[in-house]
Amino acid sequence: MNKSFLSQIDPKIYSLVKKEHKRQEEGIHLIASDNYTSQAVREAVGSILSCRYAEGYPKKRYYSGLGFIDQIEQLAIERAKKLFRANYANVQPHSGSQANMAVYFALLKPGDKILSMRIDQGGHLSHGAAVNFSGRLYNFVFYGVDKKTEMINFSEVKKIAEKERPKLIIAGASSYPRKIDFSKFKKIAQEIGALLMADIAHIAGLVAAGLHPHPFPHCHVVTMTTHKTLRGARGGIILSRDKKIAEKINKAVFPGLQGGPLENEIAGKAVAFLEAQRKDFFSYQRQVLKNAKALADVFLEKGFRLVSGGTDNHLLLIDLTPLGISGREGQEALEEVNIYVNRNVIPYEKRPAWETSGIRIGTPAVTSKGFKEKEIRKVGLFIDKVLKNINKKAVKKEIKKEVITLSKKFPLQ
Structure with missing residues (x-):
């Protein structure tokens, strides 16, 4: 962020905006409702x-x-x-x-x-x-x-x-x-x-x-x-x-x-x-679907249970019950390594809404950054490793380094 009126008038807000920009730059955003607009927007x-x-x-x-x-x-x-x-x-x-x-x-x-x-x-x-x-x-x-x-x-x-x-x-x-x-x-x-x-x-x-x-x-x-x-x-x-x-x-x-x-x-x-009327918008949406499918494939290969068995759109739901952890625990563990998802109820939920049994993952934002199947498969493997080693600080420390390295290859506009 360039020097601006904001930095002169309200340095506290300016500093927080800069920190949020850095957080997004160094993180992988998989919250299904999030996305990045163009500079024109x-x-x-x-x-x-x-x-x-x-x-x-x-x-x-x-x-x-x-x-x-x-x-x-x-x-x-x-x-x-x-x-x-x-x-x-x-x-x-x-x-x-x-x-x-x-x-x-x-x-x-x-x-x-x-x-x-x-x-x-x-x-x-x-x-x-x-x-x-x-x-x-x-x-x-x-x-x-x-x-x-x-x-x-x-x-x-x-x-x-x-x-x-x-x-x-x-x-x-x-x-x-x-x-x-x-x-x-x-x-x-x-x-x-x-x-x-x-x-x-x-x-x-x-x-x-x-x-x-x-x-x-x-x-x-x-x-x-x-x-x-x-x-x-x-x-x-x-x-x-x-x-x-x-x-x-x-x-x-x-x-x-x-x-x-x-x-x-x-x-x-x-x-x-x-x-949205341009050809590159269609290509972007098609890549959103390809990335979601690639993520689903990784999770299925690694033995995760996906709600409905997969995805037809931009999001998927993972049931963490077989791992013995809640959606909140999964969300918080992934946040420690700069991967952002949201805990989510799953059909016929048995946990309280604040805890949940699942996490929801979406691909619109990372696709806007430029991730394709190669990168998204890496992300799936990161998530697999964190969720299966949720109490191992050394594992999470190493994954966080890899997440930051990968994300910074795709800077925000």
């Missing part, structure tokens, strides 16, 4: 746009002097529509959770029934967790995964839907390592007259690249974050092909839930949507 996010309030929508603002802001947001809208084959897009949600909240507020009433994936089997907090706004305001019922295959059993989903008759079905997950068949969800939703929403926060980049089944034309509405596999600025978007649904969503976002949108982040989203 970061430039947009750090621009003068952060200084403007812009309540409303393009050409319908409550303040003056927003002509260029309107053009920027409209570009983001048009690019999102093109990238995801949508007719309507709202690019203002500050996060994926707020995008989901806006859909609920737009299409449902408090207390209405929603069918979603169990939180402890792959679902997201905003899909009905009791501690979350969603679980407090709406009546959630859940489907899960088959105990044997650890994949979605659509016969069971159908039975639950027919029994519960939800007004909305959510297809989407936060820690599900397999492809999601939106067409099967559509058939179930049609049979009971429910709306269907896809939350593709984790797989948005794969969907955009044509490497995962597309939620359109099967879903009424699609939500996502823009900073995971999509590799954009932090935030969320909502897509639809239905005009009436889109109008309700716009009202739910503003003035229903949010005030002024973060136009600097929206500019960063617009840049990312443009980048």
Whole structure:
């Protein structure tokens, strides 16, 4: 980091930012929801746009002097529509959770029934967790995964839907390592007259690249974050092909839930949507999948138990029960050697949520740094050695040196 205004005005924050940069430079980031944006995206996010309030929508603002802001947001809208084959897009949600909240507020009433994936089997907090706004305001019922295959059993989903008759079905997950068949969800939703929403926060980049089944034309509405596999600025978007649904969503976002949108982040989203239309974006997404598969192969070769037996996307779940350690212990041991993962519940979890039996591993961030199969296999071997020698300081000390050496070969932009 160059000498800057920040270092002069606030040396403490400057120092902490430098330390965080060094930590990332010397570490291997395998948290499935993390990624690195391009310098172009970061430039947009750090621009003068952060200084403007812009309540409303393009050409319908409550303040003056927003002509260029309107053009920027409209570009983001048009690019999102093109990238995801949508007719309507709202690019203002500050996060994926707020995008989901806006859909609920737009299409449902408090207390209405929603069918979603169990939180402890792959679902997201905003899909009905009791501690979350969603679980407090709406009546959630859940489907899960088959105990044997650890994949979605659509016969069971159908039975639950027919029994519960939800007004909305959510297809989407936060820690599900397999492809999601939106067409099967559509058939179930049609049979009971429910709306269907896809939350593709984790797989948005794969969907955009044509490497995962597309939620359109099967879903009424699609939500996502823009900073995971999509590799954009932090935030969320909502897509639809239905005009009436889109109008309700716009009202739910503003003035229903949010005030002024973060136009600097929206500019960063617009840049990312443009980048996602390039050939190198497809190559990147394909490498994300290759790296995930290569990691899975290493773990299987070394005798680890992977939830569902492998992966179809950017992430995998490792059950650490056979090693006699918890997900928290595994996460903390790997952090000691500069490898970053997150502890994660696994289907039919027996440990408390703070401990967990598993860890979740993803490849978007390391792929953005430039890792390919050769490097990712090394990473898998590092993880194997640490987890099987969790109390051996000498082993961890040696692995940490190797991790730093490998990571510094791929400097951050």
